[in-house]
Amino acid sequence: MKSIKLWSVLSLGILLTLGVNRANALPGDTVEMVTSWIAAHPTLRPGIGDGLLVKKSNTGAERFTFQATFLPPGNLGFPTDRRYIRSERISFYDTINGVTPQRLEESLRVIYGPAIYQDYQRSRLVYDYPTSETIDVARRQNRPLIIAQQGKLLLGERFAYWLEVTQTDSGKAYNGQVIIFLREDLDKLETELRDR
Template sequence: MDSRSVAMAKVQHWVAIAGLGLGLALLPSMVQAIPGQSIDEATAWIQSNPTLQPSRGEKLLVRKTATPAQRFTFQALPLQAGRAAPGTGGRAAIRTEELAMFDMINGLTIFRLEESLRAIYGASIYQDYAQASVVFAYPDLSIRGQATNRATPLLAQLQGELREGDRFAYWTEITRRADGYAYMGRLTVFLKEDLPKLEAELRSR
């Protein structure tokens, strides 16, 4: 098998996982890169993660492209979720991890994001997310009204939710076209102490 065929096989493997959210979800739990760990720990976990399969040279940012209309990224950041801001304390640690998907061909659902979360992190983190309390969901009627008054329809096309779990906080967001077709989304895992900041930003935008 030549190098091009190998690369295509890897892309097809990723599409199967990202599209169905299965494959590796049933494997035993592994050491996880989760917010609060050091940059070195997160880098080592990403390198060994069988779902992410980073290319040579990729460390805290992993990109996968099936076609120009189908893309996936995963990144771990030492910054707070939302508007980038450093955390407090002297130790450099990962505060935010985000998986993002763009699919104009098949569309995107919250379920696909959730199943990708389970495939990457395993059952423990997935259960923390599934059992987490919803802190804020949008758009509500006031946001729809603001979008109309400000002539900013994109605000009304964003569907999102903030959750607070026992271990971490979670932010899901889906972008829809005017006709309701969802094509882009992200699911972010971040430190609970950063939740008030992000909630305030989302409520005020």
């Protein structure tokens, strides 16, 4: 009986610790550490062989993807070091409920816990798009996708964040992503987004 009580107390302590600080592997950590974290994460629960990529789907109309990579976000380049994760992306496709910035923010809180969510909440806005100038140019050049993509780059104390939703003609977004990445990769991504 005493060993059962001790096990219950230990289990509760472990669960409380996991619940309070879920972000045990983040950009900057090793590929092995992040792979283990993904495999043990109660929300992600990858399938066999998923590793750094987790895909879930309820129907063809609702999909969720989580991907950790050793590449910085934005245009593809050559990786300098394949041992460390540089970015982690959460993306949704949902034609039933739609995708909002608030839903993307909530996914940060659920997957990474309060410490990373607070870093995000305290972050400062670096770039918000599309700008009115970009919208004018896109209309003249008949490039509706530029107008449909709405996003922002933020810089926190620990990480940088990129949120983006793609609106339909009706104004509802069915696609969206939030990426948490290393602060040192912010300038590269900001330049690419401004040059679209």
